[in-house]
Amino acid sequence: MKTINLEELYQKGIKMHHITNTAYPLTPTSLMRYKIKDKEEIKQLLISDIEKLDSLALYVHVPFCQSRCRFCEYAVVSGDDYDKKEEYVTALLKEIDMYQEIIKDKKILGFDLGGGTPTQLETEQIKRITERLHKNFNFDKKTEMSIETTPVIAAKNYEKIKALYDMGYRRISMGIQTINPVLLEAFGREGSNNIYKTAIENIRKAGFKKVNVDLMYGFLNQDLDDFKATLEYAIKLNPEYITLYRNRYKGTKIVKEAEQVTLEKVNNQYKEAHRILNEAGYLAPFGKNTFSKLPNDEGTSDYLTKRVIEGLPYIGMGLGAQSFGRQYLAYNEGASTKTLKNYFNKINNGDFPIQDIYKLPESEAIAKMLSVAFYFAFVDLSAFQKRFNIAFKEYFKEEIEFLLNKGFIEFKENKMIVTEKGIENVGGVIPMFYSEESCKELMKINKIF
Ligand SMILES: C[S@@+](CC[C@H](N)C(=O)[O-])C[C@H]1O[C@@H](n2cnc3c(N)ncnc32)[C@H](O)[C@@H]1O
Ligand code: SF4
Missing domain, CATH: 1.10.10.920 (Arc Repressor Mutant, subunit A)
Known part of the structure; x- marks a missing residue:
């Protein structure tokens, strides 16, 4: 009570x-009182928590993008770090090996390769990561791997998209966000209707039957007609799923705009979107963000679906990745700085590249699961x-x-x-x-x- x-x-x-x-x-410091700092204690916490699990999900983060969109909240690197892709893959493989010693043969029920933009890596680099995961972990036969791309890469590099399908990825997601050229320009994001069409054609040709498109709302200079035009455009592309993201301003370059975006505005946008998508056969209960055309399919990846419904524990690897065990919550190095230095240093020292880890009391683990x-x-x-x-x-x-x-x-x-x-x-x-x-x-x- x-x-x-x-x-x-x-x-x-x-x-x-x-x-x-x-x-x-709510804030990065909310759970400070539960923070574990000692290296050995961190390792013991991971071992004792993961030992109790029968199954879990995995997330691997790739922090590279063509450029950083001004609305983006994710761990994406810039400057000199941008050229350290190979060094990053080497470090990531080491982290994957470190977790193998703890996770051993526990069932993997979901896996997302996310970002950032994972397809910003070379095909061969993605392949090395994927193969190492399969070599190290016991993927359940039914687990469907999911990956993210940008439309630009999907449009320009068919071979890469085809290779992803051949590696076993079966769900692919790409962000369109908005088709308004003025907004795209203001956000520093490349995109055009031609690109989106070619991207979908390439994805289909590669064999993907589960395609998701992300759209965003809650922007200051985005009116309802503008959002509707984007929705209608996305429907015409005919993906299996459409996911709506209300923009989260915290930690983005457009944070100052937040206070002018009213609750009434975002509620109206969602309401209209829900109506339009349902009429077009994309179904979701009111309030859900992912709309699906396929019956009995939530539309989200196995990793996310099981996280949301079951509170399935997950381990995140890579820069800034989040892990939520049975009784701990952790953020990898880079979650705050969005730079690679500390991530590399810790891995090269043989330590888990964790920035913050909290041993959660039950009330906090419950709050975390229920918020999601x-x-x-x-x-x-x-x-x-x-x-x-x-x-x-x-x-x-x-x-x-x-x-x-x-x-x-x-x-x-x-x-x-x-x-x-x-x-x-x-x-x-x-x-x-x-x-x-x-x-x-x-x-x-x-x-x-
Ligand atoms: C990792 S990105 C997707 C893949 C790819 N990088 C792209 O942009 O096409 C995942 C999605 O998060 C959403 N997103 C990005 N920044 C956000 C923010 N500040 N608040 C809410 N959603 C956001 C976007 O819809 C984006 O497509
Ligand atoms: S929205 Fe996608 S492409 Fe843009 S910075 Fe974020 S992760 Fe990268």
């Missing part, structure tokens, strides 16, 4: 809607019970009562489903599942960034 008044917590969450999203914790669940707009109660051995409805008794009274949630088929009204106020709903400490932190925050 929380000591904080739930109505006040809700109101504050709404006010801070730019940060009360699926990314938990809002990506799909529901909580699977059996999955929660299985992950924590706790009955959801008892643990969050007061919070559930509060949300039911407001008409923000309902229970169906052993799921807590966030209603349309709940989704429009989701920034106030998510903090209901925060730990006591994070609630107090939220109440104290006055400036968004």
